[in-house]
Amino acid sequence: MSLLSIRNLSAVSDRDGGTPILRGVSLDLAPGEVIGLVGESGAGKSTISKAVLGMLPRTVRITKGSAIFSGRDLLSLSSRELRKITGSEITLIPQDPMTALNPGRRIESQLTDGLRLKRGMSSTDARRRGLELLEEVHIRDPERVMRAYPHELSGGMRQRVLIAAAFAMDPKLVVADEPTTALDVTVQKQILRLIRAMQAKHGTSVIFVTHDLGVVAQICDRVTLLYGGMVVEAGATAEIMERPRHPYMQALLAAGPRYDRPDRALAPVPESIFAGLREELASFDREEVRHG
Amino acid sequence: MFLARLTKRVGIAATTLFGVGVIVFVLLRVAPGDPIAMMIAPGATPADIAALRAHYGLDESIPVQFALWLKGILAGDFGTSISIRRDVLDLLAERLPATLELATAALLVAILIGGGVAIVGTMLRRTRGESVVDAANGLLLAIPDFVWALALVLVLGVFYPVLPLSGRVNPQSADDFATRFYLVESIVTLRFDKFLEVASHLVMPTLALALPLAAVITRVLKQALAETMVQDYVLLARLKGMSELRLILQEALRNAVGPTLALTGVQFTFLIGGTVIVERIFSYPGVGNMAIDAVINRDLPLIQGLVLAFGLMFIVINILVDLAVVALNPRLRHG
Ligand SMILES: Nc1ncnc2c1ncn2[C@@H]1O[C@H](COP(=O)(O)OP(=O)(O)OP(=O)(O)O)[C@@H](O)[C@H]1O
Numbered sequence: 001m002s003l004l005s006i007r008n009l010s011a012v013s014d015r016d017g018g019t020p021i022l023r024g025v026s027l028d029l030a031p032g033e034v035i036g037l038v039g040e041s042g043a044g045k046s047t048i049s050k051a052v053l054g055m056l057p058r059t060v061r062i063t064k065g066s067a068i069f070s071g072r073d074l075l076s077l078s079s080r081e082l083r084k085i086t087g088s089e090i091t092l093i094p095q096d097p098m099t100a101l102n103p104g105r106r107i108e109s110q111l112t113d114g115l116r117l118k119r120g121m122s123s124t125d126a127r128r129r130g131l132e133l134l135e136e137v138h139i140r141d142p143e144r145v146m147r148a149y150p151h152e153l154s155g156g157m158r159q160r161v162l163i164a165a166a167f168a169m170d171p172k173l174v175v176a177d178e179p180t181t182a183l184d185v186t187v188q189k190q191i192l193r194l195i196r197a198m199q200a201k202h203g204t205s206v207i208f209v210t211h212d213l214g215v216v217a218q219i220c221d222r223v224t225l226l227y228g229g230m231v232v233e234a235g236a237t238a239e240i241m242e243r244p245r246h247p248y249m250q251a252l253l254a255a256g257p258r259y260d261r262p263d264r265a266l267a268p269v270p271e272s273i274f275a276g277l278r279e280e281l282a283s284f285d286r287e288e289v290r291h292g
Numbered sequence: 293m294f295l296a297r298l299t300k301r302v303g304i305a306a307t308t309l310f311g312v313g314v315i316v317f318v319l320l321r322v323a324p325g326d327p328i329a330m331m332i333a334p335g336a337t338p339a340d341i342a343a344l345r346a347h348y349g350l351d352e353s354i355p356v357q358f359a360l361w362l363k364g365i366l367a368g369d370f371g372t373s374i375s376i377r378r379d380v381l382d383l384l385a386e387r388l389p390a391t392l393e394l395a396t397a398a399l400l401v402a403i404l405i406g407g408g409v410a411i412v413g414t415m416l417r418r419t420r421g422e423s424v425v426d427a428a429n430g431l432l433l434a435i436p437d438f439v440w441a442l443a444l445v446l447v448l449g450v451f452y453p454v455l456p457l458s459g460r461v462n463p464q465s466a467d468d469f470a471t472r473f474y475l476v477e478s479i480v481t482l483r484f485d486k487f488l489e490v491a492s493h494l495v496m497p498t499l500a501l502a503l504p505l506a507a508v509i510t511r512v513l514k515q516a517l518a519e520t521m522v523q524d525y526v527l528l529a530r531l532k533g534m535s536e537l538r539l540i541l542q543e544a545l546r547n548a549v550g551p552t553l554a555l556t557g558v559q560f561t562f563l564i565g566g567t568v569i570v571e572r573i574f575s576y577p578g579v580g581n582m583a584i585d586a587v588i589n590r591d592l593p594l595i596q597g598l599v600l601a602f603g604l605m606f607i608v609i610n611i612l613v614d615l616a617v618v619a620l621n622p623r624l625r626h627g
Pocket residue numbers: 013014015016021039040041042043044045046047048057058059060
């Protein structure tokens with residue numbers, strides 16, 4: 001029984017004259033499972049995350065498909081019903097902790113917003129819970145951090161606060177869209193471990209968006225590789241790492257951890273593979289036209 | 293930090309005032325126009341005129357006159373008005389409260405209207421309503437205060453004469469107040485009838501001064517809000533289930549208000565300049581109205597006193613704005 005089941009999700013960009021952004025994406029997520037979404041820039045990773053959170057920009061239009069979460073299709077709910085689910089059953093760990101906290105409000109109020117607004121907690125109870133949460137994400141001196149403004153905290157600290165806020169609601173699903181790219185390399189590792197630990201402790205499912213196959217190997221149970229908004233390969237991480245089926249995945253693994261940076265990759269992905277991928281996209285689009 | 297900033301600003305303010313004093317003093321004396329010529333009775337002899345000139349110290353050289361003036365000010369003596377023949381400081385003390393009440397009321401009304409419209413316009417983002425708000429505001433931006441004053445006089449004073457046309461209070465009630473701050477006094481002493489009387493006299497001049505400023509505030513604040521509403525932390529807060537109004541008030545406003553505050557400080561100095569003409573139109577007994585007479589009569593001591601009073605107001609306003617900007621920004625507040 002899956003917690004989230006995305007079926008045949010297609011989307012186009014109204015900004016770029018209807019170019020496809022997602023092409024028939026399907027993926028399943030079981031309770032307590034971590035799924036990695038990988039693919040180069042523009043592959044559609046963030047679009048999938050935003051669709052699940054109901055945060056799609058106006059210029060992106062869903063043309064087809066469904067996203068069933070606990071029996072409800074997130075894509076056809078009214079925005080009011082969706083608001084009950086997002087921020088409570090589905091939460092977000094944002095990419096850049098420097099911009100995701102309001103510079104004018106203290107950590108305490110930002111951390112406990114959800115508890116007060118969606119759980120109806122009193123400020124005293126919310127504060128107590130906030131302190132527990134900060135300890136859970138290994139913040140020393142939580143009292144001081146509660147009183148602090150964002151600019152008084154380092155990037156890593158802020159991301160811990162945002163992780164605490166994401167898990168504060170005991171959500172069923174956390175979406176983490178490149179949650180470590182904005183951080184120092186040394187801090188990245190700690191944050192990854194922390195997300196994994198919080199996820200295991202709370203039994204939460206996680207959609208983890210990343211460019212880094214090394215990170216996928218480290219924390220994802222399953223992985224979905226996208227290219228041009230299409231699923232190229234999907235399966236259990238261990239299996240795919242050992243026996244990649246699609247030539248693109250094989251090439252990426254051969255390229256090493258920095259496959260996304262051709263200049264630093266061990267073996268850049270050969271152009272012939274991209275030609276093959278483009279042909280797959282084109283044939284998908286032809287099928288779409290034929291079947292409407 | 294706060295205190296250091298304040299001390300520094302006060303130091304700068306004193307220097308600025310001194311500079312303003314010098315410039316005005318010299319300009320007034322090299323510009324054409326003779327205060328004595330304005331006041332002498334027909335048939336006065338040259339000796340009479342010379343005596344008068346000496347009486348007001350106008351026979352000395354400009355540097356000596358300035359030194360005497362400065363010395364007087366430091367001792368609390370701003371000189372004597374040539375046209376009204378009364379102590380300048382007394383005149384200012386009598387008139388300044390009227391202008392302060394008017395300007396402050398106008399500022400508050402401008403913030404309420406301008407801020408309110410900016411928030412409504414932001415709530416209406418990407419709808420037809422937003423275009424209406426923007427178009428109306430664009431129009432309002434082009435209408436200056438004295439046009440408002442005349443239009444208000446026509447509509448609320450002449451066609452539908454619901455509001456008094458001139459003065460601060462009804463002529464017979466001027467003695468009912470212990471201070472010159474009529475509005476404040478009527479509120480503090482809880483005299484509701486007096487409050488209504490004063491307020492009804494204030495409505496039109498206040499609106500005339502407030503509406504142009506409100507339009508500027510709307511324009512700048514709405515723009516800043518639009519930029520703030522797409523920040524990551526606002527998107528995240530929306531995800532947490534906050535209503536749009538709450539997003540604007542709690543998440544965006546505080547971070548968006550900086551440029552508006554700074555600009556309001558500048559614009560408020562224009563508003564005070566606007567009191568000159570608006571007070572004239574409504575025969576409102578403030579310093580602005582008095583300034584026109586002072587200039588017509590070449591009343592040098594009075595003009596100098598008024599300029600210092602205006603200068604002081606500008607400076608106090610800008611210090612207040614500066615402190616407000618710091619108070620609203622935690623990053624500045626904590627150094
Ligand atoms: N606001 C928007 N309106 C229309 N199209 C958009 C919008 N934002 C992104 N797109 C398009 O959607 C496609 C997928 O973008 P998306 O952000 O999902 O990629 P991504 O895989 O997250 O990339 P990255 O690794 O750079 O974050 C891109 O081609 C992009 O041009």
